[in-house]
Amino acid sequence: MFADSGLLAVSVGDGTIQLVTPDGTTQSVQAHNGAVLCLSLDVDGLGFVSGGDDGRMVRCALDDTSTVLLHAPGRQIDVLAVSRPAKMRAVAIGREVRLLDVGGAVRSSAPGHPSSVSGLAFNPKGKRLAVAHYGGVTLWWTATLGQTPSRLAWRGSHIAASWSPDGTYLMTAMQECELHGWRVAEGEDIFMRGYTSKARSMAWIAKPPILVTSGADCVIGWSFAGSGPQGKPPLEAGQGIGQLVTQVATHPTRPLVAAGFEDGGVAICELMPNRENRSVRLRPAGGGRVSALAWSRDGTWLAVGTDTGALSLLELSDPAP
């Protein structure tokens, strides 16, 4: 996860967050007692918020002491989301969702979702919050969280949520190795099947809107141009590597996708409709499966983390392959 300044934060299974500056110095912050389970850039674009299996939600930044924002003993804080436009952080504690403002005060809370919350996503403007759980998604208006929700129902367990960049669509990854989604204004359902694994990692190319996912043996892209992806074959890239894609991250400005594979390999793939898409392998296999991928804001650095704790920083001064 990169900050605006190019500062990189890496979460580690020993509870530390490693802050790596662009000149290569590293500062280790003991944020959690246990594993760090989730990490996000904070509302100011400078610091980071994380959740851990010690039940804590923590903010940390360079030359700043880490601040505990929340502590729920015995719980795992594994889902959080941050909206920079709304200057809000959302965190799930079991079935409950809380909204915290910049100062760390709890603005509102919504207990009693149908099951433990497994995904949180603010819409691009930060006015709505999608809460994924068993049986569908609960949609809140950020301003009135805890009052009257609307529900997008679909049978099964929804394990991650992601909004299209224009806020028209809300997509979820499912326990059953498929995607589900809704055109939010109409509540119309969309689903995509055929994944070999859970498509937990989702990212978007902005124009034309393409949802890029993990979960197959190549990068899968669903174009939301025109009438949307329903019933159409997906775009594919990075075929032939013969490994399951475990993480995807879209380049901040170009129609490029970084894909991390089960064997630790990383490739950069073009992903454009109506053409053959090339891919370049950047990191060889090794060090366990890729569990995290992040582009710097300007797209010149790609950070790669793997299951066994290997970190690779790849500089891509000319990202055109």
Added chain:
Amino acid sequence: MSASATSSATQDRIPVTVLTGYLGAGKTTLLNRLLTEQHGKRYAVIVNEFGQIGIDNELVVDAEEEVFEMNNGCICCTVRGDLIRIIGNLVKRKERFDAILIETTGLADPAPVAQTFFVDADVKAVAKLDSIVTVVDARNVLARLDDSHEAAEQIAFADVILLNKADLVTADDLAALESRLRGINPTAVVHRTERCVIPLEEVLGRRAFDLDRILAIEPNFLGEDDHEHDDAVTSIALHETQPIDVNKFNKWIGRLLQEKGQSILRSKGILDVRGSPNRFVFQAVHMLIERDDGKAWGLDEKRNSKLVFIGRDLETMDLKAGFAACIA
């Protein structure tokens, strides 16, 4: 461009022991004994009543028993959604632990817990079901069997049964109890305990769900006159000395579990397959089935086939005839 060094190799899958049992049977006593014994092991514990029970362990996670239906065409396929998440999170810890203990509430059906380890690819990659241990209170298990179906299910799913508070009933009652438990589940190991005092190795590291350990099945073939109780959950053990046609068997068992898997809680078997030098082993939890080649038969060994079903309405399923039709 730079890259830092990588660390250790892939770890073995973490064994998971599930503790079930009716309220007050002694699950928490057993759990505390497992955790406080001087064994030098580190356990992660997943419980449902965090804070209400005194458990002295740093790795305690509070879980809600969230049973999710899977939309995979299998009508009885339910999993524990909370376990999928919690186990995935636990393995992110840098310092590893030796086992995971899951305590279920007294009213829980063990099937979704077991099925989670059969169905979810992420869980399967990091953890494996070791055994299901059911603690029963010798004084009131009979009453529980009469007034609740969960009690029978917990006994049906057990690999190990602790007949606890054994000191509080007479020897005759204990023998009768044990016979009734065996009528429900002939393959579980039954231990009589007081305050759950039992050597740890009788409870942990049993590998009861490993296919190669299915070989250890020695079902207690009951004489006809032992069938004196009408428990809703019963068992049927089948034995065959002639070799089996594996294709016929696969077709039969596949269809049987597809149609009756809701009623058949657990089934397992070791088969003498015609033409194969190895034992054919299989086990199933409801409709979810696993099968593989087991150990080779010895040259002088007497080859035969054993099959055990535990469930409801078994007598209506023509199991004996169905199995006999699989003879090569």
